[in-house]
Amino acid sequence: MRVIVDRDRCEGxxxxxxxxxxxxxxDEDxxxxxxxxxxxVEEQERSAQAIAECPRAALSRED
Structure with a gap:
């Protein structure tokens, strides 16, 4: 699993x-x-939850 961050949507x-x-x-910004x-693998469930909870939908995943 890879996670992609859309910096145009991310608000930090x-x-x-x-x-x-x-x-x-x-990061510094x-x-x-x-x-x-x-x-x-041991971090994928937590990462999936982070993706689902992102208020700006700035995170996505590739399997």
Whole structure:
């Protein structure tokens, strides 16, 4: 699984960091970035929840 961040939609709400801190962090401009690519199996459920909860739908996944 890979996670894609749409920087045009991301507002830096850090919901993704809340749900999957091992996978996401905010960069110096407060945009989400993916730290692990591809996402390890043990982090996929948390990453999927982060994708679903993103208030701006800035995250998507590729399987």
């Amino acid at each position: 709400n850090a919901i993704c960091v809340k749900y999957a801190p091992a996978v996401f962090e905010l 407060d945009y989400a970035v993916v730290k692990l690519d591809p996402v390890p």
